[in-house]
Amino acid sequence: MSGEVLNSDWLAERALRSPGALALCEGDRRLGYADLDRRVSEVARALCAAGVKPGARVAVGFGGLDFAVVAHAARRCGALLLPLNTRLSEREIATQLDDAETEQVLRDPGQLAALPPSDAAPPAPPDAGEPSTLIYTSGTTGAPKGALLSPRGFFASALASALHLGALPSDRWLACLPLFHVGGLSILWRSVLSGSAVVVQERFDPEQVDAALDRDGITCLSLTANMLARLLDARRDAPAPPTLRLLLLGGGPCPAPLVARAEAAGFPVAPTYGLTEAHSQVATRPPGAPPEVGATPLPGTALRIEAGEIWVRGPTLMNGYWRRPEASAAALRGGWLHTGDLGRLDEEGRLIVLDRRSDLIVSGGENVYPAEVEAALLAHPDVAEAGVAGVDDMEWGARPAAWVVLQPGADPDTESLRSHCRERLAGYKVPVAFHRASALPRTAAGKLQRHRLGEPDPAQR
Amino acid sequence: MSGEVLNSDWLAERALRSPGALALCEGDRRLGYADLDRRVSEVARALCAAGVKPGARVAVGFGGLDFAVVAHAARRCGALLLPLNTRLSEREIATQLDDAETEQVLRDPGQLAALPPSDAAPPAPPDAGEPSTLIYTSGTTGAPKGALLSPRGFFASALASALHLGALPSDRWLACLPLFHVGGLSILWRSVLSGSAVVVQERFDPEQVDAALDRDGITCLSLTANMLARLLDARRDAPAPPTLRLLLLGGGPCPAPLVARAEAAGFPVAPTYGLTEAHSQVATRPPGAPPEVGATPLPGTALRIEAGEIWVRGPTLMNGYWRRPEASAAALRGGWLHTGDLGRLDEEGRLIVLDRRSDLIVSGGENVYPAEVEAALLAHPDVAEAGVAGVDDMEWGARPAAWVVLQPGADPDTESLRSHCRERLAGYKVPVAFHRASALPRTAAGKLQRHRLGEPDPAQR
Numbered sequence: 001m002s003g004e005v006l007n008s009d010w011l012a013e014r015a016l017r018s019p020g021a022l023a024l025c026e027g028d029r030r031l032g033y034a035d036l037d038r039r040v041s042e043v044a045r046a047l048c049a050a051g052v053k054p055g056a057r058v059a060v061g062f063g064g065l066d067f068a069v070v071a072h073a074a075r076r077c078g079a080l081l082l083p084l085n086t087r088l089s090e091r092e093i094a095t096q097l098d099d100a101e102t103e104q105v106l107r108d109p110g111q112l113a114a115l116p117p118s119d120a121a122p123p124a125p126p127d128a129g130e131p132s133t134l135i136y137t138s139g140t141t142g143a144p145k146g147a148l149l150s151p152r153g154f155f156a157s158a159l160a161s162a163l164h165l166g167a168l169p170s171d172r173w174l175a176c177l178p179l180f181h182v183g184g185l186s187i188l189w190r191s192v193l194s195g196s197a198v199v200v201q202e203r204f205d206p207e208q209v210d211a212a213l214d215r216d217g218i219t220c221l222s223l224t225a226n227m228l229a230r231l232l233d234a235r236r237d238a239p240a241p242p243t244l245r246l247l248l249l250g251g252g253p254c255p256a257p258l259v260a261r262a263e264a265a266g267f268p269v270a271p272t273y274g275l276t277e278a279h280s281q282v283a284t285r286p287p288g289a290p291p292e293v294g295a296t297p298l299p300g301t302a303l304r305i306e307a308g309e310i311w312v313r314g315p316t317l318m319n320g321y322w323r324r325p326e327a328s329a330a331a332l333r334g335g336w337l338h339t340g341d342l343g344r345l346d347e348e349g350r351l352i353v354l355d356r357r358s359d360l361i362v363s364g365g366e367n368v369y370p371a372e373v374e375a376a377l378l379a380h381p382d383v384a385e386a387g388v389a390g391v392d393d394m395e396w397g398a399r400p401a402a403w404v405v406l407q408p409g410a411d412p413d414t415e416s417l418r419s420h421c422r423e424r425l426a427g428y429k430v431p432v433a434f435h436r437a438s439a440l441p442r443t444a445a446g447k448l449q450r451h452r453l454g455e456p457d458p459a460q461r
Numbered sequence: 462m463s464g465e466v467l468n469s470d471w472l473a474e475r476a477l478r479s480p481g482a483l484a485l486c487e488g489d490r491r492l493g494y495a496d497l498d499r500r501v502s503e504v505a506r507a508l509c510a511a512g513v514k515p516g517a518r519v520a521v522g523f524g525g526l527d528f529a530v531v532a533h534a535a536r537r538c539g540a541l542l543l544p545l546n547t548r549l550s551e552r553e554i555a556t557q558l559d560d561a562e563t564e565q566v567l568r569d570p571g572q573l574a575a576l577p578p579s580d581a582a583p584p585a586p587p588d589a590g591e592p593s594t595l596i597y598t599s600g601t602t603g604a605p606k607g608a609l610l611s612p613r614g615f616f617a618s619a620l621a622s623a624l625h626l627g628a629l630p631s632d633r634w635l636a637c638l639p640l641f642h643v644g645g646l647s648i649l650w651r652s653v654l655s656g657s658a659v660v661v662q663e664r665f666d667p668e669q670v671d672a673a674l675d676r677d678g679i680t681c682l683s684l685t686a687n688m689l690a691r692l693l694d695a696r697r698d699a700p701a702p703p704t705l706r707l708l709l710l711g712g713g714p715c716p717a718p719l720v721a722r723a724e725a726a727g728f729p730v731a732p733t734y735g736l737t738e739a740h741s742q743v744a745t746r747p748p749g750a751p752p753e754v755g756a757t758p759l760p761g762t763a764l765r766i767e768a769g770e771i772w773v774r775g776p777t778l779m780n781g782y783w784r785r786p787e788a789s790a791a792a793l794r795g796g797w798l799h800t801g802d803l804g805r806l807d808e809e810g811r812l813i814v815l816d817r818r819s820d821l822i823v824s825g826g827e828n829v830y831p832a833e834v835e836a837a838l839l840a841h842p843d844v845a846e847a848g849v850a851g852v853d854d855m856e857w858g859a860r861p862a863a864w865v866v867l868q869p870g871a872d873p874d875t876e877s878l879r880s881h882c883r884e885r886l887a888g889y890k891v892p893v894a895f896h897r898a899s900a901l902p903r904t905a906a907g908k909l910q911r912h913r914l915g916e917p918d919p920a921q922r
Contacts, residue, residue, distance in 0.1 A: 016809060017757055166629030296478055
């Protein structure tokens with residue numbers, strides 16, 4: 001692929017190449033590539049007329065087809081798209097909007113229709129290597145950081161995915177996971193690259209997914225482990241539809257028994273390891289490979305294991321974190337993305353992920369960073385110390401649980417702690433249990449040992 | 462796609478990524494990618510030990526799976542592969558071998574087995590942008606010129622094809638057209654890029670193709686118009702097998718009635734315009750597009766029409782002609798490949814080919830250059846002037862016919878002219894008819910007007 005192509009307005013190119021091909025559909029709404037291109041231009045012009053300058057942050061707090069239109073339009077007017085995780089609490093969203101110094105916040109698709117139309121041409125978009133998207137992701141420190149992603153990065157990822165897993169103009173990719181995550185957003189890019197269609201379902205509903213599989217001739221599907229289990233339940237393990245050629249399973253650990261169950265029903269499962277900081281997929285096991293085989297790194301992506309940590313290099317790495325020069329330098333030192341996740345490579349260089357960041361809790365495809373939950377708990381006046389760790393959950397894989405040391409004399413009820421968390425955190429981050437402890441397990445240096453939180457209380461030992 | 466990937470040993474990469482996937486099969490012979498990689502290394506080492514130096518020309522005069530192995534091996538030892546058109550006369554082949562100063566000529570697969578094995582590692586292969594393949598193609602002047610093609614060019618072409626027409630690791634591409642032409646050779650590259658399989662049939666036989674379609678689960682197929690007509694005849698227009706997703710129809714004009722007939726049987730026909738000088742496809746109409754729609758240029762390829770002539774630019778252009786600096790500069794002036802073919806662009810920038818080079822005769826997918834046949838005729842002692850033009854042919858699309866002005870007093874019989882041509886030319890270049898003329902139609906400047914050759918003899922006007 002020439003640099004020329006990577007630098008061009010990929011959506012405009014696609015509209016020229018495949019004007020009549022279906023680009024997006026959601027329920028009864030259907031947009032071909034020429035229509036999508038036209039609509040995106042309208043929105044881009046309106047955003048510019050509304051004062052959105054190149055580099056400005058445009059936050060979007062809704063999903064679905066309208067989100068896709070704004071995502072393309074933001075790129076076209078050179079803005080930085082900030083997809084908001086609609087499951088976050090108002091307080092968490094405010095923190096992101098504040099950190100990003102967001103100029104334009106679109107919370108409702110109605111705001112799109114309300115933008116006054118404009119004929120003014122948007123300025124020439126910046127180089128495709130410049131950031132176009134800002135996705136907040138919490139690091140081990142618990143402070144959410146905005147990963148800066150670029151059209152070139154998304155394009156390189158889409159291309160690598162096409163070469164690794166195949167791509168057809170006739171593909172129909174069902175996007176039933178949130179488009180505000182990189183796992184959903186990257187579907188949009190892959191479709192533009194291959195000229196194929198995205199079938200959007202804004203909320204995951206196993207019955208709706210099941211219905212779409214046959215009705216819409218779905219060929220590709222992205223799911224988290226929890227979604228897959230619910231889909232198989234809804235289908236009572238009925239055989240997979242013959243049109244389906246790829247089920248990309250990611251967003252956290254892919255339990256082997258679940259994969260085996262899906263494969264037994266004929267689902268072409270491709271377990272994948274990916275990160276926001278790498279524009280999604282890093283290594284993916286192709287459908288049909290034996291279960292003991294690791295995930296093959298995408299073409300152009302190099303993997304390295306250093307002291308057990310997975311390092312990634314290639315054309316899909318993020319540009320860095322928004323206004324976090326030190327965190328960026330640390331994450332990308334030496335040109336390698338230091339994932340913090342643990343893994344090993346087999347003899348053929350394939351990746352076996354041993355563990356996500358030791359303290360990371362992946363709950364139904366969402367990342368929960370203990371430090372973030374602990375910080376919320378420590379803001380409660382009765383809490384002196386807090387520790388959070390994942391506990392197994394049949395349905396969501398894992399959920400956070402809290403251990404707290406109370407201030408002397410304090411005696412809050414659990415509901416007070418829970419509602420305190422609910423005000424500050426997305427629902428999936430709120431601990432399922434609050435355990436009182438006399439002390440928390442710590443190293444000699446005082447560092448919290450989260451893996452020991454479930455052990456009997458030292459006062460009772 | 463990073464430059465790193467384009468520069469790497471693509472076959473070795475593929476063998477690492479998909480060791481067990483089927484790479485090539487021909488009859489009962491089957492080679493997976495790891496096996497192919499091993500066999501290619503053996504042959505590369507043996508060729509090096511036999512004295513093949515980087516840049517040396519290695520001519521191959523056989524087809525099939527063995528050809529594919531040598532093609533990969535030549536790249537690996539940095540040699541220039543010269544695929545010989547096995548339909549050419551011994552004299553024509555000798556001319557090519559001579560022009561290329563060929564060091565190593567492999568006329569028989571048995572020679573491969575006879576090469577003594579070696580453990581010496583081949584030298585590091587040259588940059589992927591350096592030529593690796595030399596394919597002779599006759600220009601309008603009739604003098605065959607060697608087009609210099611590179612791994613990067615083949616790779617760029619394969620990538621553009623994948624993005625334009627789709628590519629799956631599960632694809633099986635039936636190669637029943639000669640691998641010594643760019644239309645066949647490019648299939649090998651596409652398969653390595655996508656990790657898919659090539660089913661090789663060295664000679665086109667409609668019954669064999671028909672049998673393979675179902676038996677081998679063929680998904681893609683390259684044919685010339687003549688081959689397609691024969692295939693449809695052999696199948697009595699039976700419905701196309703459901704696994705087939707692409708029928709790339711090229712190597713010359715794609716008659717609309719033939720395309721319509723194939724589409725009526727459900728064949729996913731994609732008429733393509735391509736050239737050796739552009740590593741195969743330049744513009745291809747995707748399957749299912751309405752017949753009046755032109756061919757979409759491949760991603761990364763730009764088209765321009767100048768005074769009716771098709772100009773091409775992009776990452777798939779040849780490096781030039783072997784030791785023909787002037788012809789190279791003329792063909793590639795200003796960075797555009799001057800095809801000599803006539804066409805126009807529709808409103809969406811799609812290509813409608815109006816005519817191949819006005820004097821070019823495309824006969825059953827093979828190019829016949831009148832000047833080359835005329836030169837052969839002029840070597841006959843009785844011939845004073847010669848003109849050659851195409852005449853319609855039900856089976857082959859067109860065939861060459863000759864008009865000759867004899868030396869005063871000469872009176873050769875037609876058989877003498879025919880056998881003279883047979884000694885010098887491939888069978889498909891030998892004129893089907895020899896017409897005597899008192900003079901040939903020429904411009905005032907004396908330039909032969911081939912399009913007027915069929916008009917009544919001026920002596921009789």
